[in-house]
Amino acid sequence: MCSADGAFISVRNLSVDFQPVGVLDRVSFDVAQGELVCVVGPSGCGKSTLLNVLAGFQAPTAGSVRIGGAEVDGPDKSRIAVFQESAVFPWLTVEENVGFGLLGLSRGERRRRVAAGIERVGLGGFEHAYPPQLSGGMKQRAEVARALATQARVLFMDEPFGALDFLTRLKLRADLLDIWRAERQTIVFITHDVEEAVQLADRVLVLSRRPAAVVAEVRIDLGRPRDLDAPAYLRARDRILELLGVTRA
C-alpha cells in the first residue's frame, strides 16, 4: 500500500497557477497511514485548492499526489471530502444521504452501514429528517456519517466545522477524534483556526501566503484528550501563530 519511504500520501512539488497568480508553489509533504494532519495558513492562501487537488477534484499545474502508491487522477470513493458548506443533499433524508455512496451494495449491507454511520455521529432519531430541518452542526454530522458509511480510509476535510458556532465546533472536534481513534482513517484537515489544529493534529503543516508553500511542519507530541492549558499545548500554538506572522503582545 505504501511507497518505499513509508508515506501513505505523498505530495511532491505541487504547484497550481490560476493566471496570473500562483496559488500553490512547489508544496511537498507526506502523510503516514492513520495520521491526522492539519493544514493551517493565512486566509486566501490556497488551502482549499490544496485539498481539491489532493481529493482529485482539480488537476495541479505541476507536481504529483500519490496515495497508497497510486497517482491521484480524479476523485475516488476510497477517499471522501467533507466540505465547509454542507454538501449533504437537501432533497434526500439523512438516511438517504448517508446511504448515497453505497449504491452498489446489497440492501442489507447498505442498511447496516447507514445505521452504523448515523449511530457513530449521534444522529439517531433523525434518520428521516431533511437537511434543511437540521442545524449546521447536525448537517456536518450527516456529512461525516456519509463519508464513514463508505468505509473510506482517507478523509479530506475542508474547514468542516468552520461555519459552526463555538460550542458546536468543540463538540464536533471531540466526536471526530473519538471516531478517528476507533477507526484510524488517514485525515488531512484544513483549517484557519490554529487552536483547532493543535487540538486535533498529530502534525500541523503551516502554509505561507499566496502562492502557498509549506513554511514548517509542527509535530504535536501531546496525548489525547489534550489539556488546553498545558505548557506544551500553548507552546505549540504560539509557535504556529509566530510562523503565521502573528506577533503576540
Added chain:
Amino acid sequence: MTPAARRLPVSGDATASQRAIDPELAGGRPEAAATVAAPSRREEVPGRRALLGLGPPLAVGAGLALTWHVAARASGGDLVPTPGEVALAIGELAGKGVLLDYVVASLFRVSWGFGLAVLLGVPLGLALGWYPAAFRALNPVLQLLRPISPIAWIPLAILWFGVSDLAPIFLIFLASVLPIAMAAAAAVHGIPVVYLRAARNFGLKGPLLVTKVILPAALPQLLTGLRLALGVAWMVVVAAEMIAVTSGLGYLIVDARNAGKRYDLVVAGMLLIGVIGLLLDQGLRRLERSGHVQR
C-alpha cells in the same frame, strides 16, 4: 483558501427554531431532542390566518369591480359592459354548454404545446447548462430566436399546419420551449459546486448523475422557469386561437366581436383567461413550495 471557496454555507445559518432542536446546543442527546423536533417542514399556517390572508386581495377585487361598474354606468354603457352584464354573459355561455368546451379546448392546446416544450426544453437546457461548449455554440441562436414574438410565427404556422389544432400547439410549443431551455440551463449553472463534487466523489456519472443529483439540485429553479413559461404559453394560446381555429377562449373573444359586437362576451372571455391563468400559476407555485422541492 481561495476567495471562491469562502462562500456562505449553501443553506444559510441555522435559524433560532433550528437551533432549538440541535442536540449540541440543547445539551441533550439527539434521541431526546428528536421528540421535541416536530417533523414539519414549514411553519403551519392556521386556517384562520389563511382566511384572513384572502381578505386584502378580495377587498381589492371588490373595489375594482365597483369602480368598473361606476365607470361603465357613467360612460353610458357603450364603451364597456358592466360587471353584472359580464357575469350574465358567462352564465349564458354556461347555459349553452360552450363554456366548458372552450375552456377545455384552450387547455388541451396548452397541455400539448407546453408538454412537448417541457419534453424537449428540459433535456436541451440541462445539456446546455452542463456542457459549456454546447452553450457557447447554441446560445447566440437561442437569444436571436427569443425576441421574436410567437405571434410573428402565426403566418408560417398557418402555412405549415393549416386551420387545425396543430397550429396553436406549434405556437405554444415555440413560445415556451426557449424560456424552459434557458431556465433549465440557468438552473444547472446555479447548482452549488459542492453537490457536484460530492457526487463525483461517490463515483456517480452518466445517467445516475443526472437523475440522482443534477435534476433534483436544479429542480427548484427549474420549476420557477416552468411556471413563467406556462404563463407565456397561456397568453399565446389565446392569441393563436384568434386566428387559426374555431374553438377556445381566444376564438370566443374574436367571434363575439365579429358575430354581433357582443362586448359582454368579449370581456367574459378576457376574465376567464385571467382566472384560468391565475389557477395555473397557483398550481405550479404549490408544486414549487411542496416539501421535497423547497430548499
